[in-house]
Amino acid sequence: MELELFVALKNEIATKLGDKIKHIALWNNQFYHSNVELDEQAFDYPCVFLEFSQSNFRNLSQGVQQFDITISTHLGFVSFKTDDVEILTIKQELYSVIQRFRNEYFDKLTRVSDRPDYDHDNVQVFVTEYTTTGKDYTKDIRPSVLVTPLLDLSASTISLSGITI
Numbered sequence: 158m159e160l161e162l163f164v165a166l167k168n169e170i171a172t173k174l175g176d177k178i179k180h181i182a183l184w185n186n187q188f189y190h191s192n193v194e195l196d197e198q199a200f201d202y203p204c205v206f207l208e209f210s211q212s213n214f215r216n217l218s219q220g221v222q223q224f225d226i227t228i229s230t231h232l233g234f235v236s237f238k239t240d241d242v243e244i245l246t247i248k249q250e251l252y253s254v255i256q257r258f259r260n261e262y263f264d265k266l267t268r269v270s271d272r273p274d275y276d277h278d279n280v281q282v283f284v285t286e287y288t289t290t291g292k293d294y295t296k297d298i299r300p301s302v303l304v305t306p307l308l309d310l311s312a313s314t315i316s317l318s319g320i321t322i
Contacts, residue, residue, distance in 0.1 A: 158224060158293040159209050161262045166207055166228070166255065173254045177203060177247050184208035184231055188277040202280075203239065203247055206231040210286070220296035228266065229286045230255065231274070236281040248283050255287060263291030 167181050179201035187206060191199060208229040214222045232251055234244050257265045266287040274282040 158262065158291065158295070159212075159226075161260070162226070162228065162289075162291070163207055163209075165260045165262075166258065169258055170205060170251070170254055174247070174250055177250065178205050180204035182206055184229070188231070188233055188274075188280050188282055191280070202233060202235045204233045205251065206233070214293075217292070220294075220298040222293045222296075223290065224293060225288065225290050226263075227269075227286055227288050229284055232283045232285070233277075234281045236279055239281070244281060252285065255285075259289070262293075263289045265289065 163183060170178060170181050181204070182200065184206040187200065187204075208231060209226065210229050211227045213225045215224070217223055230251060232248055234247075252268060255266055256268055259265045266289045268285060269288050270286045272284055274284050276282075
């Protein structure tokens with residue numbers, strides 16, 4: 158479930174903002190560990206990190222679970238290298254890519270909060286939280302049967318309520 162969501166979001170961001178966002182990865186407090194001043198960066202800026210912060214699950218039946226999940230984006234810029242208008246433009250474009258994004262496993266993502274994160278030296282960070290609901294079929298025990306309908310189009314006549322064509 159998280160894997161599908163992560164891959165789908167990463168691909169969507171890379172496809173739509175790949176010319177502006179230089180790095181997309183799973184969140185692991187990278188800004189704390191990165192040292193921009195000494196140029197010891199393990200990733201390029203601007204960057205987006207995806208954090209799965211809370212999931213709530215409900216059993217449906219036959220091993221299928223429904224979930225509510227909160228995903229946070231951590232959008233980071235080297236503050237002294239990026240223009241303010243460019244920062245806010247990319248922030249808005251990232252929102253436009255993620256807001257209402259969905260796939261077969263989860264419903265539309267909806268933004269619920271947005272805040273700056275001031276705890277990092279020389280890096281400007283914005284954290285935006287989105288929620289969605291989805292279904293996890295990993296342990297689905299329902300039998301899967303493929304039904305192939307048979308349609309015979311070789312008949313030479315068609316009868317409808319006594320009318321022959």
